[in-house]
Amino acid sequence: xxxxxxxxxxxxxxxxxxxxxxxxxxxxxxxxxxxxxxxxxxxxxxxxxxxxxxxxxxxxxxxxxxxxxxxxxx
Amino acid sequence: xxxxxxxxxxxxxxxxxxxxxxxxxxxxxxxxxxxxxxxxxxxxxxxxxxxxxxxxxxxxxxxxxxxxxxxxxx
DNA sequence: ACGTAATGTATAGTTTATTATACATTGTGT
DNA sequence: ACACAATGTATAATAAACTATACATTACGT
Numbered sequence: 001x002x003x004x005x006x007x008x009x010x011x012x013x014x015x016x017x018x019x020x021x022x023x024x025x026x027x028x029x030x031x032x033x034x035x036x037x038x039x040x041x042x043x044x045x046x047x048x049x050x051x052x053x054x055x056x057x058x059x060x061x062x063x064x065x066x067x068x069x070x071x072x073x074x
Numbered sequence: 075x076x077x078x079x080x081x082x083x084x085x086x087x088x089x090x091x092x093x094x095x096x097x098x099x100x101x102x103x104x105x106x107x108x109x110x111x112x113x114x115x116x117x118x119x120x121x122x123x124x125x126x127x128x129x130x131x132x133x134x135x136x137x138x139x140x141x142x143x144x145x146x147x148x
Numbered sequence: 149a150c151g152t153a154a155t156g157t158a159t160a161g162t163t164t165a166t167t168a169t170a171c172a173t174t175g176t177g178t
Numbered sequence: 179a180c181a182c183a184a185t186g187t188a189t190a191a192t193a194a195a196c197t198a199t200a201c202a203t204t205a206c207g208t
Contacts, residue, residue: 068126
């Protein structure tokens with residue numbers, strides 16, 4: 001339980017980026033697919049370090065991938 | 075051990091913000107002082123959620139408080 | 149000299165992120 | 179119909195973040 005306050009656009013971004021697969025993203029940022037799955041599902045928020053690596057994988061600033069609060073405002 | 079790849083400007087920012095104390099910042103973002111100490115010392119990188127709360131406490135975007143890699147470039 | 153506020157350091161314990169493994173489901177190509 | 183790639187789901191184990199407690203040090207006000 002315990003509401004997760006951080007959301008992300010990982011899923012959307014994977015498809016905008018060459019239909020990148022969960023496994024490919026996982027390899028690219030050096031985690032397992034399970035971690036990507038959990039993040040897309042919103043099970044928990046990543047470590048800051050992983051958040052940076054994921055943003056870099058999409059060539060985006062961190063705050064365009066992850067957002068605080070319920071409202072992406074975009 | 076295990077090099078921490080994420081750095082921050084928390085210490086500097088505390089002093090730029092009314093000489094804010096470790097305890098005050100801790101209270102403001104809802105963690106213990108020990109966590110702030112550990113972050114300033116670079117013992118580990120915070121959760122993304124905490125990183126957001128700290129950035130908001132200073133009214134700054136996350137990437138002006140935390141940076142990936144060894145070089146702040148500023 | 150004394151009290152107190154801020155910081156530094158250490159360590160054991162709890163919670164959360166991350167891994168590893170495993171199996172089920174859906175879609176696509178042959 | 180079969181093989182395979184991608185995803186969904188679950189659960190136990192490990193690693194990392196975070197708490198709680200405690201004590202030492204430095205500086206500052208009285």
